[in-house]
Amino acid sequence: MPPSDFSKVDISAIVPQLTTDEAISLIAGVGFWHTHAVPRLSIPAIKVSDGPNGIRGNHFFMGTPAKCLPCATALGATWDTELIHEVGAKLLAPEAKLRQASVILAPTCNIQRSPLGGRSFESFSEDPFLSGMLAAAYVNGVQSGGIGTTIKHFVANDKEQDRMGYDSIVSPRALREIYLMPFMLAQKLAQPWAYMTAYNRVNGTHASENPTVLKNLLRNEWKFNGMVMSDWFGVYSVSESINAGLDLEMPGVRKWRTIEKVGHSIVSRKVTVRTIKERATKVLELVQRCAKECPEILDGDGEERTHESEEDTALMRRVAASSLVLLKNTNNVLPLDATKLKKVAVIGGNAKATVLSGGGSAALKASYFVSPYDGIIKALGKDVDVTYSEGARAFMTMPSLDYEMLTESGVRGWIGKWYCNGGDGFTAVGEPVKTHKIDETQLFISTSQPPGLTRKWTLMLEGRLKPRPVNTKFEFGLTVAGRAKLFVDGNLVIDNWTKQRPGEAFFGQGTVEEHGVYELSANTSHHIVVHFVNVRGPSDGEPDDASGSAVMESSAAVRLGGAPVQDPQQSLEDAVSLAQAADVAIVVVGLNSDWETEGYDRTTLALPGKTDELVKRVGEVNKNTVVVTQSGSSITMPWVDSVAGLVHAWYLGNATGDAIADVLFGKVNPAGKLSLTFPKRLEDVSSFGHFHSENGKIRYAEDLFVGYKHFQHSKVEPLFPFGYGLSYTTFAYENLKVSKPAITTKDGHADIQVTVSLTVKNTGHAAGSEVAQVYISHPKTSDLTHPPLLLKAFGKAHDIAPGASKDITLSLDKYAVSHWDESIGSWVVESGEYGVHVGPSSESLPLKGSIVIEKGRAFEWNGL
Known part of the structure; x- marks a missing residue:
């Protein structure tokens, strides 16, 4: 039967038929991007793909050309949930189908504690409400196209250095009000098909084996019923992660969840077959959902394609x-x-x-x-x-030579020849296993080498550098995960082979970029050869021993860059x-x-x-x-x-x-x-002094005062405030109306409903769009500390003509006037007067109103 027919099966009937080995296989990936198939039971595999700002597909090396969207902070700067939904539905979902991927590994909605964070560009904002609303729009847009999303990285994953080891020490209140809030909003408003756990620890326990986060909160409190997967190589245990609720380990390379290791955990009674099958059930439910929502992917030919219109x-x-x-x-x-x-x-x-x-x-x-x-x-x-x-x-590293390399026939690119290595592990032997044209000079080969190679192999890259009109001193840069030498016209220019300096390239597996200068003659096409082997070279003091050197089996890479000396x-x-x-x-x-x-x-x-x-x-x-x-x-x-x-x-x-x-x-x-504050100096950022991992611990000492909340609380003037942005026209804010709070009950859960309405008038000479932002301040009578202002609603009025006005109506719910009470472990709404502040940025709020929660109408709750 076609793979998509799995949409019709009764999973509750399939799971008992799984052998223990089959169930174990299902809870870990195959290769880098697939789940496990069980042909005996007609269970198909599904493919996932990276997707923060586009759908790459299977390969970093010689990947399928794809649409690259603006980064998440850029999408955040639109403050436009309708546009983000359109991006998901009309761009991301179709791109996933072209890559034959049923699930994308996005969106990222971690919080930007500091702009120093290496992946800050991947997350929408420093503000949890803006992040959550945009994440929900992104998820709803993509999933409306029949493609699943994987919201990540759950949770408190806000920096890169030491990311697999550090412990994010966060107060319960900050964890709830800041770091979990974007995920909670996305879960409440969009229901992602999958979650991806973070690499780091959260208050002492790695996220991928943290039952407090995965079971108590995500499953029991938020009622998430989808699948939880790890980040790539983000599993650090067998039984702990299985018992905590991690359904799928990714990838299937160098995995913990082998039949042997999990089998040993079963016989030692550290994990039960029942628990393993519970995890496998969640994987099967995701596979079935993919089969139902987008059957053409599972029934397709698996080929990745590019389409532009x-x-x-x-x-x-x-x-x-x-x-x-x-x-x-x-x-x-x-x-x-x-x-x-x-x-x-x-x-x-x-x-x-x-x-x-x-x-x-x-x-x-x-x-x-x-x-x-x-x-x-x-x-x-x-x-x-x-x-x-x-x-x-x-x-930082020399620019790629993607458009500077030519083959002998004058075509853009260079020729790669792959060889098996002989007994010494370094020397190529025999004829090439494969010869093909390569059109890039940054080659993160990962696991994309051709089949038929020995474990240790050689790649010879050969081409000609595009001629220069004048004599030019040219500086080359060579970075490897493995070892390599660069030859120009037969001359050794860079040796990144004999001795190496470990660096941070290629996900921490690469060397420091080594440089060499060569004199290029005018109007001459110089001959370039890079000799690469996927065996790491020795650092100072280490012997060059192929048998003892690390083999880059899943992270082989070589990068050649260059530019004229300047x-x-x-x-x-x-x-x-x-x-x-x-x-x-x-x-x-x-x-x-x-x-x-x-x-x-x-x-x-x-x-x-x-x-x-x-x-x-x-x-x-x-x-x-x-x-x-x-x-x-x-x-x-x-x-x-x-x-x-x-x-x-x-x-x-x-x-x-x-x-x-x-x-x-x-x-x-x-x-x-x-979508984030621009400070005048690094020292003004709230996490300054406690952003880095110290002995494996990161103390979120700024607590609630992240981003603009810190600048306002500490009265520090930013360079440009959160929510700020000018136009070629001007706007006036008028007619603020705030309704009285209405307490409603649905499915046994109480909520608060408040309507905020206002008018935005174009007072300039050009048509323009404007984002109205609503911030809430807590009652001055509160015994607790609160940030001065909290973003709780926003709306964008599009294309207002000069002299014209548009009305904006926004809704506030119970989370707009609540806080997390650590003493009772619940969300709480206090009685008192809450300020309502409306305007074009966090520092310009001309309209002011209030919400009064009367005594006796305050309440508390758990869950969504």
């Missing part, structure tokens, strides 16, 4: 433009009028760079990409003189000269996937190298300097007073350049609002 491209561009935040617009320097410009200088390390997203699980091969420079050029037209200078380099000061001076001679200087600067990535955290909020100096100098010589910043979380801007215009552009995916140009030249009136 004009409608998809337009939506990608609209979403990206909707996330841009206008932070400064002195003398209305923006929008730019292309018809009045004669000379424009485009400057900055990100202007021509391929900056799609942050790094790690979010990485994918984009089906297309428009750079900021290309987007600006298209918007300006042919009659404008455009000059360009990098000015200051932004990269005099940093001369490059900066050149950029300043170009800016001085231009009508407008557009400076595009920021971070990239080297700086913000899974695996490690940032160490500073400053922009790389001489970038800050570059922006300041350009702003000083050109009064019409417009800066576009790219990062997934906040950065410091010591030059902010030197520039006229400032737009924060996050990581925007495929449509980056077009979306930036749409805003700069007024095709789109910006309506984004910051």
Whole structure:
């Protein structure tokens, strides 16, 4: 029968038929991306795929070209649940079907305790309410398309360094009101099909084996009935994780849940067959749901595909433009009028760079990409003189040579030849097992090597570097998880083989990037060879012994990058000269996937190298300097007073350049609002001083005062506040009305209903959209400490014409006026007067009202 017929089976009848070995097999994955099939009982496997900002598919190496969406902080900056639902339904779900994936590993809705967090770009916001509402919209959108979501990383997973070992020590109240809240809202409003546990400990116990979190809270209190899976390699036990309620261990590589290990736990009475079958039941229920909701995937051919359409491209561009935040617009320097410009200088390390997203699980091969420079050029037209200078380099590792390598026939790419290794473990023997063209120079091979290789194997990469018009000193960079040497024209330029320095690349398995310089001759296509072996090389003091060296069986990788040698000061001076001679200087600067990535955290909020100096100098010589910043979380801007215009552009995916140009030249009136606070300095961040793991412990000492709550509580002035964003028009807030609270009961659960209505009027000269934000303050009579303001509702009024008004009506429920009472372990609503504050940002709230909860109407509850 076709695999999708599993949708019709009675799982309660199937489970008793499982042998113990079959049940054990079902509770761990197969390979990197699949669940286990049981052909004897016609149980199919399902495939999952990474999906924070796009659906990559099976392979990091030579992956299927895919749509890369704006990162989560960018989606958060839209403050638009309807748009996020549309993204899920019209972009993510169809992309998953093209990759033959039934479940995506997204959304991420952890809280941004600090912008230093390596994966901050993957989460929506520093605020739990905004995060939860957007996560619910994302989940509902994707699942409306028949594709499952996996909300992650459950819970208190807010930094990368030491992520598999650290213990997040969080007070019960902060855990509930801040870190669990986004998950709770998504569960209440959207019901994700699956949860993914975090790597870290939560108050002493790893999340993947934490019964308090998985059983007591998620299953019993929130009534979650779906499947719980681990993060990849995020299981640290056999019986503990099974008994705690972790249904599926992922991946199936280097797994704990082998038949032998689980069998040993059964005979030692550490786990029962009954419990194993309970876990297997949840896996089967997910498989059945996938078979019901999207049978064509299970019945398909398994081939991954790419499809682009004009409608998809337009939506990608609209979403990206909707996330841009206008932070400064002195003398209305923006929008730019292309018809009045004669000379424009485009400057900055990100202007021509391929900056799609942050790094790690979010990485994918984009089906297309428009750079900021290309987007600006298209918007300006042919009659404008455009000059360009990098000015200051932004990269941490040398830029990829994806578009610089050519085969002998002149086609983009280089040739890879895979060989089995001989008895010494290092030497290739015989004819190549496979020969093919490779169109990328960052090769995270992982487990995507061709079949038929020995455990230790060789990859020879050979091509020619695209000719340069003049003699050029060129600096190469070589990073490996394994070992490699780079030869140019037969000359050894980099040896990352004989001795190695451990680094953080490739999820912590790679080396530090090693560099070498070679003189390129003008108009010459130089011969490039990289000799790679998937056996780690020795560090200082270690012997080079193939039998004792680690074999990269699931993490083999090699990366070749390069760029012309540059005099940093001369490059900066050149950029300043170009800016001085231009009508407008557009400076595009920021971070990239080297700086913000899974695996490690940032160490500073400053922009790389001489970038800050570059922006300041350009702003000083050109009064019409417009800066576009790219990062997934906040950065410091010591030059902010030197520039006229400032737009924060996050990581925007495929449509980056077009979306930036749409805003700069007024095709789109910006309506984004910051999804996190931008501080003036790192020391102003609430987690400063206790963000890092110390002896395996991270103390969430800021407690409730995360993000804007800290800035307001401590009266610290931010650079730009949470919820802030300008427009090319202006708005007035009027007519606030707050209804009296109505106590309702449904299914035995009491709730509070309050309606907040207001009018937003466009008082400017351009049509625009505006986000109204509702913040609540707790009664001054409360005996407990509360943050000064808490976001509890928001609504976006679209396309308000000049002089026109739009009414916004928003609802508040019991969670808007409640807190977690640690003494009784319940949510509690106190009696008293709650302030209602409404406006365009957390620091600008012109409308004020109140909600009065009368004595005797306060109540407490557990669950949703």
